[in-house]
Amino acid sequence: MxxxxxxxxxxxxxxxxxxxxxxxxxxxxxxxxxxxxxxxxxxxxxxxxxxxxxxxxxxxxxxxxxxxxxxxxxxxxxxxxxxxxxxxxxxxxxxxxxxxxxxxxxxxxxxxxxxxxxxxxxxxxxxxxxxxxxxxxxxxxxxxxxxxxxxxxxxxxxDNAEGMDLAVAHLRSLGHTRIGYLSGGLGSYVNQARYSAFFHALRKNDLPDDPHLAGSDYFFSECLQKHLPTLLKQNVTAILCSHDLLAHTVMLHCLELGIRIPQDLSIIGFDDLPLCSYTMPPLTTIRQDRTxxxxxxxxxxxxxxxxxxxxxxxxxxxxxxxxxxxxxxxxx
Missing domain, CATH: 3.40.50.2300 (Response regulator)
Structure with a gap:
């Protein structure tokens, strides 16, 4: 010493x-x-x-x-x-x-x-x-x-793996078989972990795990203008997002496009920020108890x-x- x-x-x-x-x-x-x-x-x-x-x-x-x-x-x-x-x-x-x-x-x-x-x-x-x-x-x-x-x-x-498992299993139980994923930039450990956990959860639930079912970018605009249309062209019926703010932005953009949530597309976020209870409609999400x-x-x-x-x-x-x-x- x-x-x-x-x-x-x-x-x-x-x-x-x-x-x-x-x-x-x-x-x-x-x-x-x-x-x-x-x-x-x-x-x-x-x-x-x-x-x-x-x-x-x-x-x-x-x-x-x-x-x-x-x-x-x-x-x-x-x-x-x-x-x-x-x-x-x-x-x-x-x-x-x-x-x-x-x-x-x-x-x-x-x-x-x-x-x-x-x-x-x-x-x-x-x-x-x-x-x-x-x-x-x-x-x-x-x-x-x-x-x-x-x-x-x-x-x-x-536990990000557990969170993704819960989200994908929930969508699978509703009948979704084409699930997409949108993420913030992969320059952080947590975004990388959730990205990998998403594909692991797809495989665990016997769902297609094509890499094209996911898109990531540091800018919300790229997710909305590039990756969201790509997912919709692949006929996904549900999208998981790496965090709630991105999920809320996707919901608002879908509203502008005339896509109804959840009738036409289901959305799940991650974090359970206070805003989740007040989005239109209220957002299903994975809770992190921050306290x-x-x-x-x-x-x-x-x-x-x-x-x-x-x-x-x-x-x-x-x-x-x-x-x-x-x-x-x-x-x-």
């Missing part, structure tokens, strides 16, 4: 100087502080192994809204705090951007700001810190992102802080039936 004394001897400075640098004292130059932080990380120093006062946790948020109750991340943050604060932790929410990730490595940032561990919301596969986390020593829990072979990280989320996701994020992080190398923590998915799905017209 690397100590502050080890770092001091490595750099030929006093133990007090190292301690000040790690705790953000203003009487240590920025150049020396950076050198100490980099050396601490290279030597494998972990604040969690010396955490007399490391009682602050961080929620990093990128590509996700969390300010208002209707925002996807809002309940996750609330759930995390509900679990963490009674256990004596302070929780800080920190917006994350490319500039921060390129300027400072993850472990260095955590040491500099005295954070014991972090929950990540919204990381994409192109993020610099997603690469840093492969060898990081500061515990981190990632919503919908998986880091292989690092005992200091945990993948947390809903429970937040609590689970803390449970996973506290386990990592205690030295228990949890790899994956998944919540069960739940199918929420509303009025956007029905039997296809040809079904008796």
């Amino acid at each position: 690397v100590t502050i004394q080890d770092i001091a001897e490595k750099l030929n400075v006093s133990k007090g100087t190292v301690s000040k640098a790690l705790n953000g004292a203003t009487d240590v130059s920025e150049t020396l502080r950076k050198s100490i932080l980099e050396t601490a990380v290279e030597m494998g120093y972990s604040r969690t192994l010396h955490k007399r006062d490391a009682k602050t946790l961080c929620i990093f948020i990128e590509n996700m809204s969390c300010q208002e109750p209707n925002d996807f991340g809002y309940d996750i943050v609330v759930g995390f705090r509900k679990a963490a604060e009674p256990s004596g932790y302070l929780v800080e929410v920190v917006p994350l951007d490319d500039k921060t990730q390129k300027r400072t490595r993850y472990d260095e940032y955590m040491l500099k700001h005295n954070y014991a561990g972090a929950l990540f919301l919204g990381l994409s596969l192109s993020d610099v810190w997603l690469h840093d986390l492969q060898t990081a020593h500061t515990p981190a829990v990632l919503l919908d992102n998986y880091i292989k072979a690092n005992p200091y990280t945990c993948y947390m989320g809903v 429970q996701l937040g609590k689970s994020g803390f449970y996973a992080l506290s386990s990592l802080l205690a030295g228990v190398p949890i790899s994956t923590l998944l919540l069960h998915a739940q199918l929420i039936l509303r009025q956007s799905t029905a039997a296809p017209k040809e079904h008796p």
Whole structure:
């Protein structure tokens, strides 16, 4: 176990100087502080192994809204705090951007700001810190992102395979045999996971799994103008969407085209955002209990802080039936 004394001897400075640098004292130059932080990380120093006062946790948020109750991340943050604060932790929410990730490595940032561990919301596969986390020593829990072979990280989320199985089985029970899929861009782990889970669910239910039954794009306009017409030409009678906002957009576009939901086309979303009860018609979807996701994020992080190398923590998915799905017209 690397100590502050080890770092001091490595750099030929006093133990007090190292301690000040790690705790953000203003009487240590920025150049020396950076050198100490980099050396601490290279030597494998972990604040969690010396955490007399490391009682602050961080929620990093990128590509996700969390300010208002209707925002996807809002309940996750609330759930995390509900679990963490009674256990004596302070929780800080920190917006994350490319500039921060390129300027400072993850472990260095955590040491500099005295954070014991972090929950990540919204990381994409192109993020610099997603690469840093492969060898990081500061515990981190990632919503919908998986880091292989690092005992200091945990993948947390809903069981996407179970969710897709529930959705496809429901449509199959109604008589749908041609089911399509529309997805956001495949530059995120969760979209890739749901994309693969969709085809696995088709095969599990003995339904056609032609790759042309799915389309994905970062832009809703491409999904509507390119992929939706392609699916309709293949006579699909139902479409699953990778998330509710996309499903709602598809429903509105179908209304403009004169396609009735669910009489002509059934639609299922994923997430169960608050808007799902108020779409026309109300949207059938796969629920993610976001408050429970937040609590689970803390449970996973506290386990990592205690030295228990949890790899994956998944919540069960739940199918929420509303009025956007029905039997296809040809079904008796």
